[in-house]
Amino acid sequence: MKSPSKFSGGRSTASQTPDRASNASSSAYSSSSSQRSNSRRNPVKVAARSVKGVFVACFTPPESENTRDFSVYDTPSVISDASGAGSEKKHRNSSSLYGTSNDSTRLRDPGITKFTIAEILKATKNFSPNLKIGQGGFGTVYKGQLQDGTYVAVKRAKKSVYDKHSGVEFQSEINTLTEVGHLNLVKFYGYLVHEDEKLVVVEYVPNGTLREHLECMHGAVLDFAARLDVAIDVAHAVTYLHMYSDHPIIHRDIKSSNILLTEKNRAKVADFGFARMVTDGESDATHISTQVKGTAGYLDPEYLTTYQLTEKSDVYSFGVLLVELVTGRRPIEAKRELKERITAKWAMKKFSEGDAIIVLDPRLERSPANNFALEKILELALQCLAPHRRNRPRMRRCAEILWNIRKDYTELLGLNTPSLSSNSQRSHSISEE
Numbered sequence: 017m018k019s020p021s022k023f024s025g026g027r028s029t030a031s032q033t034p035d036r037a038s039n040a041s042s043s044a045y046s047s048s049s050s051q052r053s054n055s056r057r058n059p060v061k062v063a064a065r066s067v068k069g070v071f072v073a074c075f076t077p078p079e080s081e082n083t084r085d086f087s088v089y090d091t092p093s094v095i096s097d098a099s100g101a102g103s104e105k106k107h108r109n110s111s112s113l114y115g116t117s118n119d120s121t122r123l124r125d126p127g128i129t130k131f132t133i134a135e136i137l138k139a140t141k142n143f144s145p146n147l148k149i150g151q152g153g154f155g156t157v158y159k160g161q162l163q164d165g166t167y168v169a170v171k172r173a174k175k176s177v178y179d180k181h182s183g184v185e186f187q188s189e190i191n192t193l194t195e196v197g198h199l200n201l202v203k204f205y206g207y208l209v210h211e212d213e214k215l216v217v218v219e220y221v222p223n224g225t226l227r228e229h230l231e232c233m234h235g236a237v238l239d240f241a242a243r244l245d246v247a248i249d250v251a252h253a254v255t256y257l258h259m260y261s262d263h264p265i266i267h268r269d270i271k272s273s274n275i276l277l278t279e280k281n282r283a284k285v286a287d288f289g290f291a292r293m294v295t296d297g298e299s300d301a302t303h304i305s306t307q308v309k310g311t312a313g314y315l316d317p318e319y320l321t322t323y324q325l326t327e328k329s330d331v332y333s334f335g336v337l338l339v340e341l342v343t344g345r346r347p348i349e350a351k352r353e354l355k356e357r358i359t360a361k362w363a364m365k366k367f368s369e370g371d372a373i374i375v376l377d378p379r380l381e382r383s384p385a386n387n388f389a390l391e392k393i394l395e396l397a398l399q400c401l402a403p404h405r406r407n408r409p410r411m412r413r414c415a416e417i418l419w420n421i422r423k424d425y426t427e428l429l430g431l432n433t434p435s436l437s438s439n440s441q442r443s444h445s446i447s448e449e
């Protein structure tokens with residue numbers, strides 16, 4: 017679900033000069049531009065010669081600031097807030113709610129059920145505060161268990177947002193969820209409109225959001241291999257949406273707090289409140305939005321200026337997400353000093369100067385394989401973040417590039433298996449379930 021517009025306007029005038037000191041010991045691992053150009057010729061071998069670095073444990077406290085910094089290509093307008101201040105940071109540390117591996121989706125096939133209020137009340141123990149797992153702009157999210165044993169997430173609209181606007185978003189989410197089904201998308205089970213209650217019932221994904229993992233709210237550091245796998249999962253999900261039968265679906269809010277992880281760290285894209293189906297006859301850039309939707313820091317600058325929505329807006333957001341995955345940092349961090357922020361724009365600048373290593377999350381190992389994959393991922397991010405959509409790759413192409421990165425990364429690690437993350441199970445194909 018999406019929150020309605022929280023604020024609008026604003027343009028960052030600050031020049032972004034993050035403090036190198038904030039990237040603990042990273043300067044020691046800076047790669048030279050000659051090395052970078054070499055790596056393009058023979059990436060695996062060059063990366064194998066790269067420095068071996070340090071491993072920093074997961075200790076950084078989570079960011080939770082509110083912010084209005086639009087520094088990624090000076091994006092000028094916002095809807096909600098990439099700092100996640102409003103919706104994240106809410107209900108972690110309650111491990112019983114996040115449960116065990118047995119908590120993941122089971123038994124129930126996806127498909128629309130018109131739930132009764134009695135079923136929902138039973139599943140959520142009358143919306144017990146103990147079962148509250150999140151809060152978004154749309155309302156509160158509860159964990160529940162259906163009669164057949166299936167764990168679900170029940171999204172309950174706030175009474176204060178029972179207006180026309182939220183009604184449209186509710187219907188939009190229902191329409192989209194009804195249509196789609198993919199391993200890397202949160203499954204839709206059903207919904208309920210009952211008196212003044214509007215409820216959406218979806219698959220319960222037990223391991224929190226990607227943003228929480230990047231902030232180490234679940235303990236262990238998400239290693240590089242797992243992050244690469246997450247990027248591929250998200251690329252698969254969004255490719256599926258964009259290539260969906262006759263009418264592509266544009267998600268419009270790809271961001272780390274909308275990506276949920278399973279107990280095996282498989283990623284599932286959630287939150288279709290803003291999603292839009294491109295109807296027959298609409299060509300790439302013919303749709304003019306009446307209202308810009310999305311989250312500050314992830315918004316396509318061309319969409320912001322033209323109000324024309326295309327699949328390439330998701331590609332732009334995905335580029336921001338790629339930077340987030342390798343840096344571990346939010347795209348917007350208002351509480352930090354300007355010089356300490358790591359924006360996608362700054363990361364791209366460092367990459368272009370041959371200094372990619374400086375942006376790597378200090379909690380990740382500076383190993384040849386990681387250094388190699390970092391460069392390759394930033395190279396892809398640079399394409400995704402192109403100011404003009406015509407210069408951005410399609411999402412399917414992003415997935416293909418990421419497969420190749422993973423293949424070379426595997427080679428560098430000396431592994432022979434397609435899955436790099438110690439506990440993930442995955443396939444190479446972009447397939448519908």
Ligand SMILES: Nc1ncnc2c1ncn2[C@@H]1O[C@H](COP(=O)(O)OP(=O)(O)OP(=O)(O)O)[C@@H](O)[C@H]1O
Pocket residue numbers: 017018019096102103104149150151152153154155156157169171202218219220221222224225273274276286287
């Ligand atoms: N299917 C789910 N399984 C497990 N937890 C979920 C699920 N859906 C949502 N949550 C939890 O509830 C929180 C709120 O989700 P929701 O989609 O309503 O809002 P949001 O996207 O975080 O916020 P906003 O829409 O205002 O930006 C999520 O951050 C997550 O922690």
